[in-house]
Amino acid sequence: MKLERYYIKIWQHIINTSESNSNEMIQLFMLPYAGGDHASFNKILPYLNKNIEPVTIEYSGRGNRRKETFIKEYQKFLDDISVTINVLRRPDCPYALLGYSLGSAVVFDLLSKHRILGVPKHAFFCARGSLKVKTESQSYHLLSDTEFIKVIKDLGGIDDRILSNPRFLDIFMRPIKADYSIWGQYTHPDNNAKIPCNMSIIYSPQDPLSDNIEDWCEMTEKESHFYEIGNNHFFILQHYKELADIINRELESYEI
Template identity: 30%
Template sequence: MAPGVADVQRENPRVPPGGTTLWVRRFEASSPKAPRLICLPHAGGSASFYLPMARDLAPVADVLAVQYPGRQDRRHEPHIEDLHELADQTFAALEPELDRPVVLFGHSMGAILAFEIARRIEAAGGVPPSRLFVSGRRAPGTHRDERVHQRDDDALIAELQSLSGTDDRALGNEEIMRMSMPSIRSDYKAAETYRYRPGPPLSSPISVLIGDDDVKATIDEARRWSEHTHAECTVRVFEGGHFYLLQHKTEVLADIRAELLAV
């Protein structure tokens, strides 16, 4: 449990029961009646990436962030190198949290994971997510032959630097980067070896968010998310690269907040 969560729960009735778990992190208090926003990190990312989003959206949502095995406080657990297996385990961990309207947000690898979790929710007969926000990722059926996970550590670090998504302070600390390599490499393998398995389109609407200079997904590849839902699919293009959302935090949060308020 995150430091201080137990004390906050005892003193503040706005904190839903449960606090945090091994898989699910709740950083901020929220109303028991608020819709739930579930956030899925990118390859090499952790739940703490969404801490600023949780703080900003706490007034209108119960924000949960998923912590994958093999990083931070879960660093001694085996990594999961198959995205379908990761989706199965994440869905199982999230099932107790699906007792109210849910919006899913995933960036990069997390976007595909959000999609696969939505499929599992519908397959299990659950209420479909109110919306999927898929960020910085091409549609599930668009495959690229990428093998970054097979490169050596120096090349993998160079890849991270080129995407500008890792804090320069961490990149400048070789010890931290070397410690993170196993989880980063495993996530890259999971994302790069993912293959879409044909199935019925989702019932949930999809909002696609992408940078106009994203080397990981073209705008045409992003538009193909429309093939994976019976509902509406919108594409919003921002100026920037793969981690455009760091520069456009205000606009991204406004889109998510509007959806949560509508729910």
């Protein structure tokens, strides 16, 4: 029932914000970083082309789904997201996907395992390096609270005002740690899986979580385009207009 209410809210948003005929629209499903919620992409929304219908996917336990429990198993996490996207997919218009950090791994899994109805026009992978090998970041959830907070702060993901309020900091960090536990369970398929559409890989060269970024070239049957932005993992917080420009430019190349 809670998830059904979430669907209703999203559908109301889609109906209220769609200004063009559905045949001219393209849905853009956006999956946030660890700890992200419906507001994670708010800064880029005003800069997206009017024919792009943005839909931010909310993970269980945060934002509009905050009364739900965190999902602790990766497969159930993936199932929950695939059901959500398939329910919200409009059959009368094309779609694209964008993942940021954790969201990038999930988008790749959804597409390579054919969990979404229809073939997307494009996929955007932001702030995530190679998925082929286990990385140090997949053990971050095992760190002590102090060490974990320092890691997230070094990535550029915590405002100093949050750090100065221990009670709010604890609330802020809970979903982040839950999502890093999910990320720790991710295993890249060993069947040379590829996605069936063109993709854009957007990253900061200074981001330690974007190591071996060139591995993405091998993960699609189509074209891959690389873009460098900013100087840390959370380039979306300062370079949102540049990110929106890339999305607009890539999606403009498709005849809707």
